[in-house]
Amino acid sequence: MMKLDLAVGSPSILVQADPSKFAQSRTITVSAQADAQAERKRLRQLFLGTDFQPTGFDLNARLPLDVTISGADKPETLVGTPGLINPNSPNTNQNAYLKIFGPLENGNRTIPPTSGGILYIRYVYGSGQEIPCPVVVTLAEGDAAQPFPLFNQGETTSAEWKDLLAQTTIAFAEHDGKGVILTGLAVNAKEYADRNQGDIIAVQDRISGLSSTAPDPKDRPSSLRPMVAQGTLTQYAYAGNYRAAIGKNMVADIWWQPELLKSWKIWHELGHQSQHQSIWGWSALVMFEQLRVAYHGGDEFYHKLHTISRATPASDMTGEADKSTSA
Numbered sequence: 444m445m446k447l448d449l450a451v452g453s454p455s456i457l458v459q460a461d462p463s464k465f466a467q468s469r470t471i472t473v474s475a476q477a478d479a480q481a482e483r484k485r486l487r488q489l490f491l492g493t494d495f496q497p498t499g500f501d502l503n504a505r506l507p508l509d510v511t512i513s514g515a516d517k518p519e520t521l522v523g524t525p526g527l528i529n530p531n532s533p534n535t536n537q538n539a540y541l542k543i544f545g546p547l548e549n550g551n552r553t554i555p556p557t558s559g560g561i562l563y564i565r566y567v568y569g570s571g572q573e574i575p576c577p578v579v580v581t582l583a584e585g586d587a588a589q590p591f592p593l594f595n596q597g598e599t600t601s602a603e604w605k606d607l608l609a610q611t612t613i614a615f616a617e618h619d620g621k622g623v624i625l626t627g628l629a630v631n632a633k634e635y636a637d638r639n640q641g642d643i644i645a646v647q648d649r650i651s652g653l654s655s656t657a658p659d660p661k662d663r664p665s666s667l668r669p670m671v672a673q674g675t676l677t678q679y680a681y682a683g684n685y686r687a688a689i690g691k692n693m694v695a696d697i698w699w700q701p702e703l704l705k706s707w708k709i710w711h712e713l714g715h716q717s718q719h720q721s722i723w724g725w726s727a728l729v730m731f732e733q734l735r736v737a738y739h740g741g742d743e744f745y746h747k748l749h750t751i752s753r754a755t756p757a758s759d760m761t762g763e764a765d766k767s768t769s770a
Contacts, residue, residue: 464610465590467499469582481570491684492667495565497619499593504559509583519545523560526672526688530614533676592616608633627673635698680708687712
């Protein structure tokens with residue numbers, strides 16, 4: 444694996460050599476998203492969707508970060524990406540894993556020192572609540588929060604992305620897409636130009652019997668996106684809350700569209716994001732679902748199965764699906 448020279452200034456503090464190259468603002472307007480717990484309950488899915496949003500900033504270890512909250516209150520800041528490789532120890536994950544600070548009220552606030560990691564903002568509303576006004580989070584200048592390559596789908600051009608990846612002295616890169624968030628090492632992202640996983644998410648929704656025009660709100664797809672993180676060299680691939688992680692340096696599956704389209708790993712792990720494992724009693728169905736997703740067969744059965752699963756009251760779930768099924 445190629446490595447970035449991360450030692451800029453003090454070895455314990457990582458800074459961009461030329462932060463003016465990075466366009467993301469330290470004043471971040473965040474629109475509210477559906478709460479991941481409420482969405483999991485609505486869709487009866489096993490895993491949580493990603494209800495936090497990228498900022499394009501990496502938080503240095505052991506440095507406090509001053510922030511100003513305005514416009515609305517109660518956002519949370521989260522530090523650390525689940526499942527993300529540690530660039531200085533590629534057999535291990537980053538130390539921080541969504542360390543939560545908040546809810547933060549309006550005014551000047553301080554995020555205490557952490558072990559460092561990518562910074563996210565969570566600003567959500569619950570089931571049945573009105574969507575609140577956007578909140579504005581301003582990050583203080585200084586070494587605590589450093590910009591890194593962030594691709595905003597529909598805004599960042601391919602040329603701009605390549606320039607950011609060539610300029611960065613921070614290890615990470617992130618793709619803020621309409622259907623998925625991709626997070627990994629900048630040195631690997633630099634090798635590939637195409638970055639689009641929206642087709643996979645759309646197929647997963649269709650398989651699950653979800654449609655934006657469905658009359659029943661339970662059958663409409665979530666607005667929350669999954670995250671795909673670059674995993675460690677010792678891990679193959681797995682799924683969990685918020686993310687799928689692809690390891691063993693198989694970075695082409697994450698960053699390169701031609702490899703993505705034939706990637707068993709991505710289809711399989713993102714398939715877990717839609718499964719109803721905690722409700723279905725037929726344990727054999729769990730892996731069979733991933734096989735069916737990967738080979739795109741048996742759609743009608745799964746459309747109906749997911750829809751019936753969401754429509755059936757939880758109290759009526761018997762857990763006897765291993766013995767029989769009426770779907």
